[in-house]
Amino acid sequence: xxxxxxxxxxxxxxxxxxxxxxxxxxxxxxxxxxxxxxxxxxxxxxxxxxxxxxxxxxxxxxxxxxxx
Amino acid sequence: xxxxxxxxxxxxxxxxxxxxxxxxxxxxxxxxxxxxxxxxxxxxxxxxxxxxxxxxxxxxxxxxxxxx
DNA sequence: ACTGAATACTAATTCAAT
DNA sequence: ATTGAATTAGTATTCAGT
Numbered sequence: 001x002x003x004x005x006x007x008x009x010x011x012x013x014x015x016x017x018x019x020x021x022x023x024x025x026x027x028x029x030x031x032x033x034x035x036x037x038x039x040x041x042x043x044x045x046x047x048x049x050x051x052x053x054x055x056x057x058x059x060x061x062x063x064x065x066x067x068x
Numbered sequence: 069x070x071x072x073x074x075x076x077x078x079x080x081x082x083x084x085x086x087x088x089x090x091x092x093x094x095x096x097x098x099x100x101x102x103x104x105x106x107x108x109x110x111x112x113x114x115x116x117x118x119x120x121x122x123x124x125x126x127x128x129x130x131x132x133x134x135x136x
Numbered sequence: 137a138c139t140g141a142a143t144a145c146t147a148a149t150t151c152a153a154t
Numbered sequence: 155a156t157t158g159a160a161t162t163a164g165t166a167t168t169c170a171g172t
Contacts, residue, residue, distance in 0.1 A: 004138070022164065038140050043166055052123050055134075061120070072156070090146060106158050111148055 002035050008045050010035055012065060015051060019062045026063070070103050076113050078103055080133060083119060087130045094131070 010033055011026065020026050023042045030037055037045075046063065053061045078101055079094065088094050091110045098105055105113075114131065121129045 024164080039165075040140060040142095040167080041138085044139090047166085050123060052129070053121060055118060055120050066123075092146075107147075108149080108158060108160095109156085111146095112157090115148085 004045075007035055007037060007041075008049060011042070011045050011051075012049060015049075015063045015065060019056065019058070019060075021060055021062050072113075075103055075105060075109075076117060079110070079113050079119075080117060083117075083131045083133060087124065087126070087128075089128055089130050 007030070010030060014020055014026065014029050018029065020029065023039050023046070026042055026046075027037060027039065030042075049065060051063045051065050054064045055061050075098070078098060082088055082094065082097050086097065088097065091107050091114070094110055094114075095105060095107065098110075117133060119131045119133050122132045123129050
């Protein structure tokens with residue numbers, strides 16, 4: 001079983017390293033690391049983390065963490 | 069009748085001056101200036117302008133224009 | 137307190153009309 | 155090329171369960 005902090009850390013890593021464009025997408029990425037979570041949870045996590053969606057050069061919007 | 073540029077300029081002004089939190093909200097603000105538009109149009113306008121949603125101190129997310 | 141299912145809300149896109 | 159209506163996609167919140 002994975003804890004909340006572990007999951008949120010994983011999310012931070014993923015968001016920083018990859019171009020995460022949606023919560024469903026993020027859920028898949030987490031799953032591929034063996035972390036199960038639903039959209040509701042991921043939404044709350046992103047909120048906790050303070051992630052925002054920003055427009056990137058490629059044109060689409062990706063999640064980012066202001067501090068980085 | 070209002071033109072596209074007029075409407076987009078109005079949107080920029082509103083976004084810069086006020087805390088616009090949603091497209092429905094923006095539509096109302098435009099309406100109060102006598103500018104009619106639907107959600108589809110406002111969505112495209114925000115895209116043209118390059119507006120993004122950012123988290124502000126108050127906690128909620130508002131539209132902002134990166135250049136400012 | 138944390139989570140998921142379901143729901144409400146918000147935003148983007150499609151499709152047709154002008 | 156621009157727009158609105160309707161649709162689809164995406165996100166936040168509520169509500170109940172643990």
